[in-house]
Amino acid sequence: xxxxxxxxxxxxxxxxxxxxxxxxxxxxxxxxxxxxxxxxxxxxxxxxxxxxxxxxxxxxxxxxxxxxxxxxxxxxxxxxxxxxxxxxxxxxxxxxxxxxxxxxxxxxxxxxxxxxxxxxxxxxxxxxxxxxxxxxxxxxxxxx
Ligand code: TR5
Numbered sequence: 001x002x003x004x005x006x007x008x009x010x011x012x013x014x015x016x017x018x019x020x021x022x023x024x025x026x027x028x029x030x031x032x033x034x035x036x037x038x039x040x041x042x043x044x045x046x047x048x049x050x051x052x053x054x055x056x057x058x059x060x061x062x063x064x065x066x067x068x069x070x071x072x073x074x075x076x077x078x079x080x081x082x083x084x085x086x087x088x089x090x091x092x093x094x095x096x097x098x099x100x101x102x103x104x105x106x107x108x109x110x111x112x113x114x115x116x117x118x119x120x121x122x123x124x125x126x127x128x129x130x131x132x133x134x135x136x137x138x139x140x141x142x143x144x
Pocket of ligand 1: 034043044045058059060061062069116117123124125126127
């Protein structure tokens with residue numbers, strides 16, 4: 001049940017929680033996601049950068065002092081990086097460049113990390129391609 005799941009989340013460690021969230025999320029069904037509502041501004045978000053093709057907004061559950069998600073406004077089949085095709089080259093480049101603009105705006109150009117979780121083994125929970133831009137603290141390596 002939903003309440004049991006929430007209880008489980010509350011007691012699980014961060015990593016377990018992320019894995020559980022990813023497992024509980026629909027696999028890549030191609031269905032619309034919460035990010036469509038954020039793009040449409042039906043759900044409020046804290047926007048850091050926006051242009052015609054790209055939206056960057058703060059993650060609701062930040063894992064670092066700076067944690068911003070960079071997404072394409074038009075998903076165009078990019079539910080996950082693993083679905084990328086040659087025609088996506090331009091938007092993929094734009095997303096990476098937007099990550100740099102976000103890092104610059106957030107004052108973390110000297111040290112930041114860009115992460116893409118692809119699929120359930122990588123704890124992807126939202127099937128609309130997104131780059132995580134993380135920084136503002138010493139990051140650890142290797143990641144979990
Ligand atoms: O786990 P992956 O890599 O798929 O990353 C998805 C990210 O979306 C997680 O870091 C979540 O914290 C983040 N997320 C999920 C929601 C959300 C969000 N960030 C901002 N605003 C959000 N809203 C309004 N709703 C969410 N469900």
